[in-house]
Amino acid sequence: MNLFSLKDAEAFVATGKKEFRHSRETLLTPGARDCLTEAGIKVVFDASAAPAPAASPSAPAATKAGGGSPGEFERLFNSPEARSLKEQICDIGRRLWMREYTDGNGGNISCRLGNYFICTPTGVSKGFLKPEMLCLVDMAGNQLAGTWKRTSEINTHMAIYSVVPEAKAVVHAHPVHATAYAIAGLEPPPCLIPEIEVFVGRVPVAPYRTPGSAEMAEVISPLAPKHQSIMMGNHGLICWGTSVEDAYFKMEITDAYCRTLVVASHLPSNRTSIPGDKLQELLDLKKKLGLPDSREGLKPEQLCGCDPWEMISDRPKACATTAQPAGPDTSKLTNAELEGLVQAVTNQILETLQKQKS
Template sequence: MSVFSAKDAEEFLKSGAKELRYNRNLQITPGARDLLSEAGIRLIFESDSPTPANSPIPLSHASNTPRPMNTKPVATHSPDGKPYKPEHLALFTSPEAEKLKLEICDIGRRMWMREYTDGNGGNISARIGPNEFLCTPTGVSKGFLTPDMICMVDSNANQLAGSLPRTSEITTHLAIYKTTPEAKAVCHAHPVHATAFAVAGFEPPPRLIPEWEVFVGKAALAPYRTPGSPEMAEVIGPLAPKHQSILMGNHGVICWGTSVEDAYFKMEITDAYCRTIFIAMQLPSGQHPTIPCDKMSELLELKKKMGLPDPRYDLKPAELCEVDPWALMQDRPRTCSSPAQPCHPSPNFTQATNAELEALVQSLTDEIMAKLTPK
């Protein structure tokens, strides 16, 4: 593999090209990506073609210079000194694994660019065998991953390959793979808007945007558990078969997909939906429009044809409309983990506010009328 550095990016910019096609043989460094992105250069990843003929620059350009990353040997022992098995190392260095490692790095970069990860937060994994999974290491920013940082584990979270220790939260990912065979990849992060819903214990309301209903809705809301603990795996695993996006109480969001990018898409859609709702809640709306019941059935029919999971397939149209999203947003009910914890705000909150407003308008009207009336 060759490395395309910031120096290479500077050279590339002199060529005047508008896009850079690259493949799994070329690792673009974060610094080079920043320079290219600032100059508006489109990066196009070509997964299968080793040397695209229409590349604006010969990919060999970067490979002329020896780089330390190319020569880094694959670790033969785990970070705690145990020897890895040759068959695991063979799988870990297979072309399929190398391609997945690049995809994980690419998605890590996209999560970081969108501010879904903070510090060392977030983690990504992907199935590579019946009992083998690639995953991100612990303690590393997801914005600056390189393929040599990726680890491999079995379904019990034992590390099978990789020079760095695997993420502690892999056990939560593995719980999803266990209950949901369709899951080929899992992304976990702390995107601010969706995490705010998880922190408030507020499930995103339905029937507001079709994109959400078809590709994600409805998201599950899991109670808080210690990150990476067996208890966390216990609450997340059973929710996954019917929910591709799960809000983790007081923590973040975890999504699964049929590929690394698909899992990431679920997270993007979840955060965009939560963000839109936040803004919509601030706007005056006299009409409170929603997607009508019969149109909701159409959307769910479409979703079913696409083979996507949803817990509402058995509901009748009227049942799909039982929830008024605007009423939910005004009252902001919260999900209680125990009946002993009252967590609903006053149910009369909205009426009280309206009554106060009416009284204020009345007193202002009276005041104006008194001034206008001749004495």
């Protein structure tokens, strides 16, 4: 039996043919079927059709890569291990929705199953997932089993799995407070609460890219080896973990931290923070727990950067090293420096105008 995947369907669409004929020997993945019908191609079952469809160069490759056949994929997808992972994904989906981390059909969850991945379908509220809605995909994002179409953001998950072997699960959602930081383009400051320092660490901001695009994957993958929780600029938050629940915990801790900062920024404050040497103690504790941290090797005086309260004020100064959006980086300038720069540019313009007049 031949597997006809989403990639094959896309190749078939590119041929411009209007009808796709297949026999019982060809198994269409749900993603492939959707792709064909969405492109207006008539899918016809024809017992006499050739077993291998015209445009399926990658189908055997997909099966060869994992050494599986459609029957084997079905068996794997219905194995006790897969059933347990599906239950975990549905449980975490409910928790995401209950905590208002997802809205509408937003968010997605995936986890490793051997060389393959189980992921959530597209177009479904994460609060009401059922195990039978989940999908099996390969590393290229091709759907191998499951009757619902896989999430369109699977690429971004793969960007993490491909560079972090210890990542067993990925959770992406739009928790309001972390997303507020993501749209402000601000990395939450360090040295205010131990919990995030020990269990998450720095949360960098990746620049905005179209959700699900190859460009999105490109900006996430360099950050993933050192960061389990990553802000997706003007979008949301993505976290990886050693289990589905661990990935979810990273999200919960990150959002709780951002929410606390938002509330604290409205209070009159003595602007207290965790000193660098005390943060070092937390990082030592983290090391003992076997949790890596991107700040390893920094001196205590380098750990907190500038006053974290400056970074949660009305006009924050980003003084930690973050993945900056494209364009000139003026975020590291103080307000006085920024005003000076604006003044210098204004003076230059006025000078030029005066020269033109005279």
